[in-house]
Amino acid sequence: MLEPGRPLRIGDTAIPVHQILGNNPGPMTGPGTNSYLLGDRQLVLIDPGPANDEQFSVLMRCCERGRLRYVCVTHTHRDHSPGAKALAEATGAELVGLAAPNAAGQDQSFRPDRSWQGGDVLECGDFRLELIATPGHVSNHICYLLAQEKLLFTGDHILQGTTPVILPPDGNMADYLSSLRSLQDRDLRYLAPGHGRLMEQPQEEIRQLIAHRLKREAKILDCLKSLGAVTVDELVVAAYDDVAQHLIPWAKKTLTAHLIKLVKDQSVREQDGIWSVTG
Numbered sequence: 330m331l332e333p334g335r336p337l338r339i340g341d342t343a344i345p346v347h348q349i350l351g352n353n354p355g356p357m358t359g360p361g362t363n364s365y366l367l368g369d370r371q372l373v374l375i376d377p378g379p380a381n382d383e384q385f386s387v388l389m390r391c392c393e394r395g396r397l398r399y400v401c402v403t404h405t406h407r408d409h410s411p412g413a414k415a416l417a418e419a420t421g422a423e424l425v426g427l428a429a430p431n432a433a434g435q436d437q438s439f440r441p442d443r444s445w446q447g448g449d450v451l452e453c454g455d456f457r458l459e460l461i462a463t464p465g466h467v468s469n470h471i472c473y474l475l476a477q478e479k480l481l482f483t484g485d486h487i488l489q490g491t492t493p494v495i496l497p498p499d500g501n502m503a504d505y506l507s508s509l510r511s512l513q514d515r516d517l518r519y520l521a522p523g524h525g526r527l528m529e530q531p532q533e534e535i536r537q538l539i540a541h542r543l544k545r546e547a548k549i550l551d552c553l554k555s556l557g558a559v560t561v562d563e564l565v566v567a568a569y570d571d572v573a574q575h576l577i578p579w580a581k582k583t584l585t586a587h588l589i590k591l592v593k594d595q596s597v598r599e600q601d602g603i604w605s606v607t608g
Contacts, residue, residue: 331526334387335359339527340519342478344456345369346520349391351378353408356575359491359524362408364388365482366476370395371454372420375473375482376523377412378402380438384412389419392464399451401458402426403484403523404470405436414438425460427469432499435467447471463512465505466493472512478517487534489525490542494579502542502586503593509539519596549587550606553597558605561585 335350340346341366344367351361365375366388372395377573378384397420402410412428417424424442459474463486473482485493486508494552495502517531528534552567555560561581571578588604591597592605599605 331360334383336366336391339521340478340480342419342475343372344475344478346475346478346480346521347391348527349583350389351384351408353379357494357579358408359488361524363521363525366391367384367458367519368395368456370451373398373399373401373451373453373458375401375493376409376418376484380415381406385415385419387414388412390403392420396420397423398421398453399423399458401451401471401473402439403482404467404488405429406434406467407436407437409484410436410439410525410577411471414440417442417513423445426471428500432467432496434496435499445471458507461512463508465495465502465508466500467496468499468501468504470508474515479516480521481517481531482521483520484523486521487522487528487538489520489522489528491525492538497582497586498590500586501589502583503584506539506542509535509542536573545583546591549584550591550596553604553606558603560600561588561604564604 331350333350336347336349339348347366353361362378364378367373370515372392399420400413400416402413407420413424425445426441429437429439441604449460451458457476461472462472463472467483470486472486512535520528520531537567549568565584567583572580
């Protein structure tokens with residue numbers, strides 16, 4: 330059973346992979362943010378989570394059995410990346426990821442040690458880790474593929490048991506769908522999400538997520554056709570009538586991302602904060 334601060338080996342893999350649950354549960358983090366420790370002698374840590382003494386001590390203790398080569402972040406939201414700086418300073422590990430965009434909620438303390446991009450590969454002795462650019466949730470999102478185990482670390486791109494919020498203007502719905510579709514070409518065995526448990530049917534999860542987003546897009550269009558010209562506040566009540574009330578502010582962000590995409594698709598238009606279908 331996964332408990333905060335206690336590493337749990339996951340997956341039937343030759344390369345050891347341990348999931349470490351952060352002690353930061355909440356409405357948007359679920360049980361907490363997952364960190365992942367890969368390897369035996371040469372180690373990689375993915376998503377060190379928030380910066381606090383407890384988290385730092387837990388992760389340093391987990392890394393005692395080997396040399397920490399890389400600290401990787403999937404993106405720079407404050408529940409994923411702030412712990413990276415202290416770990417790198419304490420261990421000499423290299424920081425991997427994309428710099429924080431100038432957007433709300435971003436961890437501007439994260440400074441990667443070089444300019445990384447999708448397609449780059451980390452050589453870690455017994456294993457290799459590939460960076461896969463997956464913009465959408467935010468513009469600087471990266472997934473990491475442990476190739477020989479077909480295990481993809483998905484950050485907030487794919488979550489277990491829920492769907493990620495798309496956060497415009499930095500987040501982009503068209504990019505998100507494109508990033509999901511690009512993963513359909515990959516031979517995957519496991520998905521290790523930033524929140525939730527290991528998933529063992531990757532392509533089915535991806536297919537369902539794409540279908541969910543397209544179904545929501547169709548519902549938004551249907552609501553606009555029936556309601557006429559409306560504000561986002563009016564539209565979200567109808568288009569997200571299946572979402573709990575406390576999540577409506579987050580639903581509005583994803584709704585806005587859908588609407589921006591639909592404007593580019595020339596399906597809807599906006600004037601002075603009023604949205605309507607075209608034609």
